[in-house]
Amino acid sequence: MRFLTVLVTLSVVSCEASHLLLPKKSSTDDFSNAIIAILRRHFVSNHASTMITQSAKVDTYTEYLQIDILDRILLRTSGEIAYVFSTPIRPRRPRFFNILLFDGYLAFRSILRQLHPNKYDFSGYYLLILTAPRPVFNRTIQQMFIDLWSYNIVNVVLAASSIVGSKSPEGTQLFTYFPYVEHHCEHAHPVLLYNLTPSTKLDKSVNLFPPKLSNFHGCPIRIAAIDYPPYTMIEWIGGRRRLRGIEGDMLNMISSELNFTYEVVEMTGDDRWGQIYGNGTFTGAIKLVVEGSVNMSTGCFSMRGERMSVMRSSASYYTIKMMFAVPPGRPYTAFEKMFRPFSAVTWMMVTLYTLAGAGVILVLQFYPWSVRNFVYGRSTGMAFMNFMNIFFGGAMSRTPGRNFARALLFLWLLQCFVMRTLYQGSLFEYLQQSKNFSHVDSLKRIEAEKMPYIMSQGNIMFVRDISSIRKR
Numbered sequence: 076m077r078f079l080t081v082l083v084t085l086s087v088v089s090c091e092a093s094h095l096l097l098p099k100k101s102s103t104d105d106f107s108n109a110i111i112a113i114l115r116r117h118f119v120s121n122h123a124s125t126m127i128t129q130s131a132k133v134d135t136y137t138e139y140l141q142i143d144i145l146d147r148i149l150l151r152t153s154g155e156i157a158y159v160f161s162t163p164i165r166p167r168r169p170r171f172f173n174i175l176l177f178d179g180y181l182a183f184r185s186i187l188r189q190l191h192p193n194k195y196d197f198s199g200y201y202l203l204i205l206t207a208p209r210p211v212f213n214r215t216i217q218q219m220f221i222d223l224w225s226y227n228i229v230n231v232v233l234a235a236s237s238i239v240g241s242k243s244p245e246g247t248q249l250f251t252y253f254p255y256v257e258h259h260c261e262h263a264h265p266v267l268l269y270n271l272t273p274s275t276k277l278d279k280s281v282n283l284f285p286p287k288l289s290n291f292h293g294c295p296i297r298i299a300a301i302d303y304p305p306y307t308m309i310e311w312i313g314g315r316r317r318l319r320g321i322e323g324d325m326l327n328m329i330s331s332e333l334n335f336t337y338e339v340v341e342m343t344g345d346d347r348w349g350q351i352y353g354n355g356t357f358t359g360a361i362k363l364v365v366e367g368s369v370n371m372s373t374g375c376f377s378m379r380g381e382r383m384s385v386m387r388s389s390a391s392y393y394t395i396k397m398m399f400a401v402p403p404g405r406p407y408t409a410f411e412k413m414f415r416p417f418s419a420v421t422w423m424m425v426t427l428y429t430l431a432g433a434g435v436i437l438v439l440q441f442y443p444w445s446v447r448n449f450v451y452g453r454s455t456g457m458a459f460m461n462f463m464n465i466f467f468g469g470a471m472s473r474t475p476g477r478n479f480a481r482a483l484l485f486l487w488l489l490q491c492f493v494m495r496t497l498y499q500g501s502l503f504e505y506l507q508q509s510k511n512f513s514h515v516d517s518l519k520r521i522e523a524e525k526m527p528y529i530m531s532q533g534n535i536m537f538v539r540d541i542s543s544i545r546k547r
């Protein structure tokens with residue numbers, strides 16, 4: 076019974092395989108070898124991994140075939156190339172090297188829907204592996220290239236082994252497209268780069284990823300420009316708008332270098348740069364860029380979070396500091412003026428020894444007059460009053476008669492004299508200096524002082540992502 080099942084399974088597999096054109100069992104090997112040759116040539120990099128995205132829509136056979144091809148590739152190149160499989164999780168940076176496997180146009184569309192700039196670097200290298208069960212038409216490939224061009228993905232090589240009308244059915248054909256060619260703009264016609272047969276090796280002289288955007292052959296680029304001297308200035312020259320200024324001159328140079336012409340769409344009105352609303356609506360120049368009715372914008376665009384999420388910028392060439400105007404520090408109060416000449420420690424010491432003196436006087440209240448007379452001197456009056464009197468610089472009407480009391484008095488006089496002189500000297504110096512607290516000089520202190528922020532709508536956008544500011 077088991078033997079019979081195996082037989083039936085076998086015959087089903089062979090029946091299914093027999094009507095498939097790609098790949099015949101032997102040609103899977105050749106196809107994989109061709110792909111491995113391309114990977115070894117262009118995808119080996121020390122610091123970037125290659126992302127694999129896979130989609131099969133025709134049947135399970137093409138899915139197994141893709142897995143089979145992947146197995147062979149991974150087995151033989153994983154020593155040189157690091158691979159990651161595409162997952163919904165956003166990688167730290169978009170992937171430059173990509174392998175896309177699909178079995179037809181339907182599967183290709185499902186991969187296209189996953190192409191998000193967060194995950195895929197559109198300027199990167201794309202190796203497309205077509206595992207179609209039946210020969211595909213040139214028109215299908217052209218449609219794929221048209222779709223890729225809508226994402227501006229140009230560094231593509233499509234590897235396929237069964238193209239309708241192809242002369243050598245057993246070989247692997249490598250296709251690409253050149254968007255800008257002589258007399259054609261945005262042209263997505265498939266171009267056969269190379270035909271790899273099992274007997275030929277990938278020729279060293281063939282560049283599978285040639286530069287395609289180094290000559291636009293005079294094709295037009297539409298620019299939304301904002302007249303904002305001295306960065307971008309719009310001038311009428313010969314009946315056409317031309318750009319001048321820092322960015323305009325730069326653009327003119329790039330346009331002659333890359334051989335493109337440009338057409339200026341002048342933005343006017345209050346909302347020239349444009350806003351990005353949370354509900355997915357845009358205005359101004361940003362709207363035109365996002366909609367695709369212009370190809371780029373210029374006019375001193377600053378780079379900030381929400382813009383970067385919908386547009387890509389050129390390199391930043393100018394940085395300015397953000398300035399905050401803060402009120403002067405508040406003036407000192409009368410009390411603060413009185414206490415500032417001494418530091419807290421000094422005030423503490425002054426208090427301490429005054430308390431000590433008062434304490435001694437308090438304790439002596441419980442001793443007989445003989446002892447008190449010995450310490451204070453005879454008939455000098457109220458001891459505590461005298462003590463404080465000298466502290467504030469008053470005069471003693473009756474001096475004590477005994478030596479010990481005189482010595483104590485003298486020491487106290489000296490101490491108070493020194494302290495008072497120091498205090499007056501320090502107060503004099505301090506009153507000549509600023510009468511205000513020093514002003515706020517950091518974001519942290521603005522925060523601590525709980526100052527309100529007052530800024531224009533444009534500036535709010537810059538600080539929106541600073542969480543402490545955002546709260547207010």
Ligand SMILES: *[C@@H]1O[C@H](CO)[C@@H](O)[C@H](O)[C@H]1NC(C)=O
Binds near residue numbers: 239240265267
């Ligand atoms: C398909 O395109 C290739 C390469 O451009 C060309 O060689 C081939 O003749 C085309 N086939 C048909 C049927 O147009």
Ligand SMILES: *[C@@H]1O[C@H](CO)[C@@H](O)[C@H](O)[C@H]1NC(C)=O
Binds near residue numbers: 257258290293
């Ligand atoms: C720029 O494009 C035009 C139009 O296709 C072409 O005639 C010219 O030769 C190109 N210039 C360069 C330097 O390639």
Ligand SMILES: *[C@@H]1O[C@H](CO)[C@@H](O)[C@H](O)[C@H]1NC(C)=O
Binds near residue numbers: 352354355356
């Ligand atoms: C989106 O929000 C902006 C401003 O809040 C508003 O003007 C616009 O009408 C909204 N658009 C939609 C489609 O809700």
Ligand SMILES: *[C@@H]1O[C@H](CO)[C@@H](O)[C@H](O)[C@H]1NC(C)=O
Binds near residue numbers: 227296297367368370
């Ligand atoms: C430039 O924008 C036009 C629409 O105005 C569009 O047809 C064209 O494909 C764009 N070019 C590029 C290179 O994206």
